[in-house]
Amino acid sequence: MASNPVAADGRSRTLADGNQIPALGLGVWQVPDGPECVNAVRWALELGYRHIDTAQAYDNEESVGRALRDSGVAREEVYITTKFNPGGKDPAAEAEHSLKRLGLDYVDLYLVHWPQGGPLWAWPGMERAHGRGHARSIGVSNFSVAELQSLLATAGVAPVANQVQLSPFEYRRALIEGCQQRNVAIEAYSPLGTGRHLSSPAVDAVAQRVGRTPAQVLLRWSLQHDLIVLPKSTHRQRIEENAQAFDFVLSDQDMADLAARDGTGGTDLAVEHKWW
Ligand SMILES: NC(=O)c1ccc[n+]([C@@H]2O[C@H](COP(=O)([O-])OP(=O)(O)OC[C@H]3O[C@@H](n4cnc5c(N)ncnc54)[C@H](OP(=O)(O)O)[C@@H]3O)[C@@H](O)[C@H]2O)c1
Numbered sequence: 439m440a441s442n443p444v445a446a447d448g449r450s451r452t453l454a455d456g457n458q459i460p461a462l463g464l465g466v467w468q469v470p471d472g473p474e475c476v477n478a479v480r481w482a483l484e485l486g487y488r489h490i491d492t493a494q495a496y497d498n499e500e501s502v503g504r505a506l507r508d509s510g511v512a513r514e515e516v517y518i519t520t521k522f523n524p525g526g527k528d529p530a531a532e533a534e535h536s537l538k539r540l541g542l543d544y545v546d547l548y549l550v551h552w553p554q555g556g557p558l559w560a561w562p563g564m565e566r567a568h569g570r571g572h573a574r575s576i577g578v579s580n581f582s583v584a585e586l587q588s589l590l591a592t593a594g595v596a597p598v599a600n601q602v603q604l605s606p607f608e609y610r611r612a613l614i615e616g617c618q619q620r621n622v623a624i625e626a627y628s629p630l631g632t633g634r635h636l637s638s639p640a641v642d643a644v645a646q647r648v649g650r651t652p653a654q655v656l657l658r659w660s661l662q663h664d665l666i667v668l669p670k671s672t673h674r675q676r677i678e679e680n681a682q683a684f685d686f687v688l689s690d691q692d693m694a695d696l697a698a699r700d701g702t703g704g705t706d707l708a709v710e711h712k713w714w
Pocket residue numbers: 464465466467468491492551579580601602626627628629630631632633634636653654668669670671672673676677679680
């Protein structure tokens with residue numbers, strides 16, 4: 439069931455609030471603020487990416503903003519996500535601080551980074567940020583189906599996205615289904631396993647079969663599940679390689695061979711070990 443319609447070319451999804459989101463975004467977790475981050479984002483924009491995923495906790499919003507300004511690409515053509523660090527108190531105030539660091543008037547998507555202190559308390563502040571026009575869409579990250587359900591039961595503005603760890607090795611089937619049933623789009627983070635899954639023989643076997651790289655196979659797997667996918671790289675050539683996942687198709691057998699690597703038991707949980 440595709441609750442978030444996929445564009446004909448597969449390159450964007452429509453969120454429950456009607457906003458469009460590009461299906462591929464550059465992630466910048468663990469990219470140091472400064473030239474490394476500015477370069478990665480600038481290259482991505484040059485290479486056609488139109489979606490950047492940052493967070494207050496990544497400490498690199500200033501570089502993301504600088505790269506966007508330097509790129510010459512119009513603000514409205516680029517989808518910018520940041521995330522509320524739930525170590526803070528007020529998501530609306532923190533959104534304003536993010537906007538200042540980014541040098542922007544609004545972000546496209548603002549997520550509660552993880553449900554520290556429970557899934558509910560931050561949401562009124564997220565709704566305030568949305569109401570003030572500081573975030574065009576609001577959502578969550580690292581929420582299980584149960585956490586999402588309790589939030590949906592009380593939210594005035596429903597979350598439109600849940601960003602979670604997903605790959606063939608973390609194929610959280612019940613979480614995917616639970617989000618789809620509730621019209622919450624799923625963003626796949628760590629789609630390459632923070633690099634770990636790139637050396638998997640199972641991935642390599644599929645890559646050999648289809649004549650693509652392991653990274654492209656992993657990203658294609660997510661796209662074929664209608665997920666929004668967020669690979670990170672600081673190397674121009676890899677950023678380019680990772681964008682080339684729209685012009686081939688994995689067979690049902692390839693998809694199944696990859697899904698067989700799942701180590702989560704198809705869970706509806708977002709994380710195995712909470713870090714908060
Ligand atoms: N919401 C959350 O709690 C959360 C948590 C984790 C991640 N995320 C988001 O998801 C994004 C991606 O996840 P991730 O950072 O864990 O990692 P990832 O995208 O799964 O993997 C990145 C790693 O793979 C390497 N790599 C990338 N493309 C490659 C290629 N084509 N060939 C060979 N190596 C390649 C990168 O190295 P180089 O950089 O050296 O090229 C890096 O070491 C994050 O940046 C962040 O935006 C969100």
